[in-house]
Amino acid sequence: MTISPTTGTDPRVTPHPGPRPTVQLLDVHKSYARGPGTVPALRGVSLSLTAGSFVSVMGPSGSGKSTLLHCAAGLDSPTRGRVVIGEHDISAFSDDALTRFRRDQVGFVFQSYNLIGHLSVADNISLPLVLGGRELDPVWRADLVAAIGLDGLLDRRPGELSGGQAQRVAIARALVTRPTVVFADEPTGALDSRTASDVLDVFRRTAARLGQTVVLVTHDPRVAAVSDRVVFLADGVVADDLGAPTVDEISSVALGLGR
Incomplete structure (x- = not known):
């Protein structure tokens, strides 16, 4: 299913100023079974994220940050509501169609890197392709490797890399398909401050160059301050x-929410 430029907006969403949105969450709810009942993780989240923007998501533990990221990336399905990337309502896709769309249009960076040890x-970088x-376009890969700072490391295995180098490989893998949007779940959580700063700089430069939307979950106000916009969740709502x-x-808002 697609949403046309003239009918794709939702009256429940206040458009964020700027270019046309590339990611929209429209009244997204998500609940998980627990015992005889269910526990809500998201309770009607609506967001509109523009092309080329760098957005951080923050909130206390259990506020729904990772659930939001997983639903927005198509790794989990909303219980109710819609997720739109570009003009595609991915919440209406079949499992096979969603897998193909996510592989081509969505990049995801995990805190644990998720690199394949024997590759x-x-x-590892070319795996999604x-x-x-x-x-694989060799010119594009060379350009990407240089931009992310992986020159001289292409023949190494993940076990031979530092944490910062491994995270750079994960970022390169997420970007190699030139996706519309990149999601990152605590990508700097296991890194020292200098390496974290370098990784954030990579995100900003590559996203700006490719016009991508970057959505990053973090608990660190210093990381979030690099973003264009910070969205705070609490109890499953914005x-x-x-x-x-x-x-x-x-820090002031996070403290008030009980980070």
Whole structure:
């Protein structure tokens, strides 16, 4: 299912100023079974994220951050509501169609990297293309490797890399298909401050260059302050939404929410 440019908006969503949105969550609910009942993780979240934007998602433990990210990325399905990437309502896709769309249009970076131990760095980066039956553009890979700072490491295995290097490989793998949107779940959580800063710089530069939307879950106000926008969740709903905030402003809101 697609949404046309003239009918794709939802009256429940206040459009975020700027270019046309590339990611929309429309009244998204998500509940999980627990015993005889269910526990809500998201309770009617509506967001509109624009092309080329860098958005951080924050909130207390259990606020629904990772659930939001997984639903937005198509890794989990909403109990109710819609997720739209570009003009595609991915919540209406079949499992096979969603797998293909996610492989081609969505990049995901996990805190644990999720690299394949017996594959080289080069093969880990190209894996999404191999799985999709697509040819790797050697010029694009060389450009990506240089931009992310992986020159000289392509023949190594993940076990031979530092944490920062492994995360850079994970980012390169997420970007190699030139996806519309990149999601990252605590991508700097296991890194020292200098390496984390370098990784964030990679996100910003590559996203700006490719016009991608980046959505990043973090608990660190210093990481969130690199973003264009910070969305705060609490009890499964959007509790606040700040544009270009400072570390102090982010910390103040987070403290008020009980981070």
